[in-house]
Amino acid sequence: MDDQNKNLILATALSFLVILVWFVLFPPPEPDVALETPPAQQSTDGQSAVIPAAPENAASAPLSTEPVASDAAMEEAPRVAIETPRLTGSISLVGGRIDDLKLKDYRTTLDAGAPIVTMLSPQGSNDAYYALQGWAAGAGIDPSAVPGPDTDWTLAEGDTLSVNQPITLTWDNGAGQVFSRVIAVDQNYMFSLTQSVTNNGSGPVSMAPYGMIVQHTTPDDLENFFILHEGAVAMADEELAETDWDEISEAELDPKWGRQAIVKEDVAAGWIGFTDHFWQAILIPLGGQPFDQALTYDARTDVYRAVTRMPTQTVAAGASVEITTQVFAGAKEWAMLRQYESAGVPKFIDSIDWGWFFFLTKPIFWLLHELNKLIGNMGWAIIGLTLIIKAILFPLAYKSYVSMAKMKELQPQMEKLKEQAGDDRQKMQQGMMELYKKEKVNPAAGCLPILLQIPIFFSLYKVIFVTIELRHAPFFGPFQDLSAPDPTSLLNIFGLLPFQGPEAGSIMALIFIGILPLLLGISMWLQQKLNPAPTDPTQQMIFAWMPWVFMFMLGSFASGLVVYWIANNTITFTQQYLIMRSQGYTPDVFGNIKSSFSKKSKTDTDG
Structure with missing residues (x-):
């Protein structure tokens, strides 16, 4: 398994794990049963309003x-x-x-x-x-x-x-x-x-x-x-x-x-x-x-x-x-x-629940609010926000994709090292480290942009979920509330028929997925096809299932967040393709798609 694939799997798995833990495994605690008031606090009329008793200082009047x-x-x-x-x-x-x-x-x-x-x-x-x-x-x-x-x-x-x-x-x-x-x-x-x-x-x-x-x-x-x-x-x-x-x-x-x-x-x-x-x-x-x-x-x-x-x-x-x-x-x-x-009114803006990532949620919302004022549509404002975030992260993404392109160029030399090292893993690792140092390649650079997306993803989710400006905010067609899950499904022909799809979170909603989650899964799948499928069967299985797991898992999220994720994947695909091509490596997207289907067909035949 080469280090590039290791990094990509690590970043993808970490993203999946964090989202899964935060949004699936941490349900809120059930409210506890209220304790009984001590007898001394009960009144005979059953309808008492206790005004607070005064603190013990001379400036306070006793209350009753x-x-x-x-x-x-x-x-x-x-x-x-x-x-x-x-x-x-x-x-x-x-x-x-x-x-x-x-x-x-x-x-x-x-x-x-x-x-x-x-x-x-x-x-x-x-x-x-x-x-x-x-x-x-x-x-x-x-x-x-x-x-x-x-x-x-x-x-x-x-x-x-x-x-x-x-x-x-x-x-x-x-x-x-x-x-x-x-x-x-x-x-x-x-x-x-x-x-x-x-x-x-x-x-x-x-x-x-x-x-x-x-x-x-x-x-x-x-x-x-x-x-x-x-x-x-x-x-x-x-x-x-x-x-x-x-x-x-x-x-x-x-x-x-x-x-x-x-x-x-x-x-x-x-x-x-x-x-x-x-x-x-x-x-x-x-x-x-x-x-x-x-x-x-x-x-x-x-x-x-x-x-x-x-x-x-x-x-x-x-x-x-x-x-x-x-x-x-x-x-x-x-x-x-x-x-x-x-x-x-001191810090009244903080009555909005900005969360732990307030240093991100506040500027993200400000930018989203200003874009919405300019564009007049919150859905397009989310896409505009995605473009701006990607532009801010572009220098880091550029280094990452250049590193990935160089890693591809080093594949023949890495294969020679594997042949020379045989079963000696220590010798293999030493040889690869020397090769990276000589060619000035950082194998960890490929996963850093993906890791940076995690706090941005959570912050945007928080913004979309808690701010009233996203409540009932329309995009187009059937998407009239970006704070709610995608209302379309196969049952209403993706919004062409005038009735709602299955209730979000239900089994029917998982089976008859909406158009936005479907586009999300496709965009993640296409992004994978910028690189050949890994040779390791375990890696192949993870890569094959990951887009569709995310598709179903994020299908019940606010549609505004799914719009962001689709836009992010689309821009990332375009950036990665153009940058890697500028470095002399042209990703064979269609060939990788064809190869993945060929492997499936071969597996089915062998079975």
């Missing part, structure tokens, strides 16, 4: 446990409509909750008449998910005299929340303090909530503002795919933390917060919330004051909370204070998150 309105009360609560170019929904006047929100620009599927995506939903609905704000009582004020999750607010100004049309909610506690909440929304998905309190009492009062994103039960629609983070995401002083749902539910009981909790105190700048594949709800405190972050879980009610708790405010008699918090609830659009980051 407050009852939450019943599901029936929430259903009957008066509401204020939300209507913007990109959002529709309503705000409940019970608690002032942003708990009914839909995204106009996104639909659940590509089917005609598919409903728009639901972002937030009120308590009592399946997978209740909402944002709320409140105050925690401190010195000089009773816990029932501060607004919380079930306070009945009054609409004071505005009738519909829209862009440039905020609404104002008020609540008078009857004890001398009047609370106000002004809610505004921009043209995208960012809400601004300005809470204020005016103290008309005779003495000072202290209280601490807080915000929450609340998720009732673990979400039903989790994808549970290891390459994707689903759960909590937080930025604390430029440190990103991604926490899975089961990590929150398995956290230790924190007496300061009255729950199982994961806490980060005294954060100077940051944000916290919950995220899934394409959508997120995030709390963003403003004002430059340090705050505490927490992820809490109540196992008895199966409720998760992402909490921000700001410093205690002491309000003198006759004085007022206010504090503003932002709430983002919407799609994780790259360009929009960058705008918010430029406007002061």
Whole structure:
């Protein structure tokens, strides 16, 4: 077996092994059963919302446990409509909750008449998910005299929340303090909530503002795919933390917060919330004051909370204070998150799950995004991205293919060495090393470009899978969602008939393979034919099966990734053919194809 074939087999086998391990053998762990809350944390009404207890320092006000309105009360609560170019929904006047929100620009599927995506939903609905704000009582004020999750607010100004049309909610506690909440929304998905309190009492009062994103039960629609983070995401002083749902539910009981909790105190700048594949709800405190972050879980009610708790405010008699918090609830659009980051939300772009190869996924996505803006088609943008990547790697590829061409020229001398060495493998290896040194040939150069493709492949897969810009992105014809597997198959005559092929991952999908995986297998097979088949039977078998194994294995991947792989193989074939020919070696592609079929026929005859 010559070293060139050894290197090619090593690189191909390694590529196959890494992909197989990552995408087949590492299924996500099953979520653990939630632990029961200790009896001391249970309440008699069965509907408690524990606001975090204060850290033990003089600047913090103690917080209390407050009852939450019943599901029936929430259903009957008066509401204020939300209507913007990109959002529709309503705000409940019970608690002032942003708990009914839909995204106009996104639909659940590509089917005609598919409903728009639901972002937030009120308590009592399946997978209740909402944002709320409140105050925690401190010195000089009773816990029932501060607004919380079930306070009945009054609409004071505005009738519909829209862009440039905020609404104002008020609540008078009857004890001398009047609370106000002004809610505004921009043209995208960012809400601004300005809470204020005016103290008309005779003495000072202290209280601490807080915000929450609340998720009732673990979400039903989790994808549970290891390459994707689903759960909590937080930025604390430029440190990103991604926490899975089961990590929150398995956290230790924190007496300061009255729950199982994961806490980060005294954060100077940051944000916290919950995220899934394409959508997120995030709390963003403003004002430059340090705050505490927490992820809490109540196992008895199966409720998760992402909490921000700001410093205690002491309000003198006759004085007022206010504090503003932002709430983002919407799609994780790259360009929009960058705008918010430029406007002061620290590292907001990192709320997208860029993964371990973030140093590759971020620039790859930027380039893909810019190409799509220029071309106007994400499929062609992927092909353009492939051309650029191949151009960047061309110097290395050139050296590799030149080395391969020289290896071909050395074949007669290598055959002589084999004859002279006989069974003496050490003598054979020494002779080959001297020959390589004399002719300045690096036998390892042939596999390096293939190895470099592995992190690029994973990074592009990550980009295609996690970014919303690829969701429902069309290419042409039947390929209307590059983030989904190839919808064609032999059953629908590769997309000519107006119905979907078999479901991705099913046995039928493996049998009736789509046109993109088929083209992938053919392109890999043709790339092999640039070189004669190895003489070793084991090598022959590996080479014969490899393209078709990859074809079936990658058939259930996102079609955008398969488009990249086909383009990559096609460009690699062209580069290798032209470079090797320029070095005096012309690959006999048709001869190698004919030879491979002749060997099969001979084997069949001998059998």
